[in-house]
Amino acid sequence: NAGVMQNPRHLVRRRGQEARLRCSPMKGHSHVYWYRQLPEEGLKFMVYLQKENIIDESGMPKERFSAEFPKEGPSILRIQQVVRGDSAAYFCASSPPGGTTDTQYFGPGTRLTVL
Amino acid sequence: GNSVTQMEGPVTLSEEAFLTINCTYTATGYPSLFWYVQYPGEGLQLLLKATKADDKGSNKGFEATYRKETTSFHLEKGSVQVSDSAVYFCALRDYRGSTLGRLYFGRGTQLTVWP
Numbered sequence: 076n077a078g079v080m081q082n083p084r085h086l087v088r089r090r091g092q093e094a095r096l097r098c099s100p101m102k103g104h105s106h107v108y109w110y111r112q113l114p115e116e117g118l119k120f121m122v123y124l125q126k127e128n129i130i131d132e133s134g135m136p137k138e139r140f141s142a143e144f145p146k147e148g149p150s151i152l153r154i155q156q157v158v159r160g161d162s163a164a165y166f167c168a169s170s171p172p173g174g175t176t177d178t179q180y181f182g183p184g185t186r187l188t189v190l
Numbered sequence: 191g192n193s194v195t196q197m198e199g200p201v202t203l204s205e206e207a208f209l210t211i212n213c214t215y216t217a218t219g220y221p222s223l224f225w226y227v228q229y230p231g232e233g234l235q236l237l238l239k240a241t242k243a244d245d246k247g248s249n250k251g252f253e254a255t256y257r258k259e260t261t262s263f264h265l266e267k268g269s270v271q272v273s274d275s276a277v278y279f280c281a282l283r284d285y286r287g288s289t290l291g292r293l294y295f296g297r298g299t300q301l302t303v304w305p
Binding site for chain 2: 079081106108110115116117118119120123130131134166168177178179180181182183184
C-alpha cells in the first residue's frame with residue numbers, strides 16, 4: 076500500500092506566478108488535510124477536505140489560496156500570485172473514512188520557494 | 191482553545207544518553223495526543239500516540255504517557271542512538287466542536303545525537 080504521495084517535491088516560482096501542489100492520499104483514504112510549515116516553526120493547519128467537499132478551511136488565508144479534492148484525481152492546493160512569504164514546506168496528510176482511526180498519515184511535502 | 195507547547199531545542203546528546211522532550215497541552219475537549227518525527231528532507235512519521243488519560247504510547251524504544259492531571263505528554267527514551275537525530279513534534283487532535291479533524295502541533299524539537 077503506497078503512502079501519501081505529493082508532487083512536485085520542490086517547486087520554484089517567481090513572485091506573481093501560480094503554484095499548484097498535488098496530493099494523492101493513501102488507498103482507501105477519503106479525508107485529506109493540508110498543513111504549512113514555515114522555517115523554524117511547527118506545522119499549521121490550513122484546510123480539511125473530503126471527496127468533493129471542503130469541511131474546514133479556517134486555517135487557509137482568505138485570498139490567493141484555494142483547495143479542492145475532486146471525485147477523481149488528487150487533491151490540489153493552489154496559490155495564486157505567490158509572494159515571498161509563501162515560501163514554506165506544504166504537507167498533505169490523509170486518513171480513512173468513518174473515524175476508524177484518528178491517525179493522519181503524512182506525505183513527504185512540497186517545498187515551495189518564491190524568488 | 192487548543193495549543194501545544196514543547197520544550198525548545200536544540201537538544202544535543204551523546205549516544206546511549208537518556209532523552210526527555212517535554213510537551214504540555216491545552217484543549218477544550220478530550221484530545222488524542224501524538225508524537226511525530228521528521229527526518230531531514232522528509233515528511234512526518236507517526237512515532238506513537240495515546241487516546242485517553244493514563245494511556246502509554248510506545249514505539250522503537252520511545253515512550254510517552256498521557257497525563258491529564260498535568261496536561262502533559264513527555265517523550266522519553268532510555269538510550270538514544272545516532273539514528274534518532276531528527277525533529278520531534280508533539281501534537282493533539284481534539285474531537286469537540288468545529289476543530290474536528292485538524293492536528294495542533296508544537297514548534298518541534300531538534301535532537302542531535304553524537305557518537
